Amino acid sequence: MLKLRTIKRVAHLHLMQEGEERWEKQLKFRNILRTNAHLVKEYVTIKRQLAQEFNNDREGYTEAKTEFINKVLFN
Template identity: 85%
Template sequence: MDDSIEHKNIPVWAFEAIEIKKPDPMWKDKGIQEREELYNILSAFGVKQVKHIGSTAIPNLPAKPIIDLMASIQSFELINKIVENLSLYDWHYVPPELDGQLWRRFFVKVKNDKRVAHLHLMQEGEERWEKQLKFRNKLRTNAQLVEEYATIKSQLAQEFNNDREGYTEAKTEFINKVLFN
């Protein structure tokens, strides 16, 4: 199949190269802004909390300039209405069959064909919720871990420049080391 035809309906942002940027103090404010906006949109669907997670939530850590957020919901029963509602605010739904992560519902906020935020919508009680917070909090309090993670991320961004899944998977060993030590 002709490659141009194969990717015809796939958005540009789906194939963005991995680009690690220097830490930006504005990420914290952007995280607060996105978190508050999402809470205002999603509270009508029973979302009680939205958290800023990921590298942009950790001071002094280089990162992809994408604000990662997670929100918890009782069930995915209203996902179609949530998708419809979030689409009004530039959020694009990546269904589980494309995302490959059945434990979450994943959304990408896009501006000018670039990812600006990710939303990991999880059901209450999902074990990854606490792991995300634990990882973030450990790095927030340990400059040595931040330095080590920055080095790993930089190397992996070069190695997996056009392979987001490979990049994410390659970070797993470090993340597990932080979580379980």
Template identity: 80%
Template structure:
């Protein structure tokens, strides 16, 4: 039967198309709420910092309507307990062998079979923590960069509509330009 049964155990949200939405001021409020909820859920694991990152954290930027957050943790030793805790609150763990990003542990919050939030859980001292903040803050303070990024994202969302990994990878050159120039 091939393709029809190939992904039968894979959740629907794992294959969502890339759908950029016009900037929505409500994303900021959703980010604050998700941040507070995650902090409350993860503080028992010594998480002291949760940040709203990604395009929904940048005013006037089109984005997939998914709130990206990152949290810093002293150690990933308790990941199984964290997975158990977050799974009670609509968070789905994507193991590193599927995520293919060894520097983080990744979670997707799902409602009605659609992604509503992502959590990038990183060990304290991970260099990508500062890079995520630097990128977000540069786009928040530089309208020209934000406009350029919006144009690139819109083009790539059409080109890679059904391929999240390629869409993300194709944004890397611009992100690196912002971070390292």
């Protein structure tokens, strides 16, 4: 049994079945970033800013980066 000493999360794990819509979006996003260094730099900058802004709010952090992710996926 693992005992936590703090309530701070140290990992965030996503589980999904291959072929699900979310799976396909994850792969599409990854593949687009692999081919566009400018988008990678922009995403790194956004993630760093949001990590500071939402230091103790994982859900807020995730929601805040959704606009960028959707821009990459649907433009």
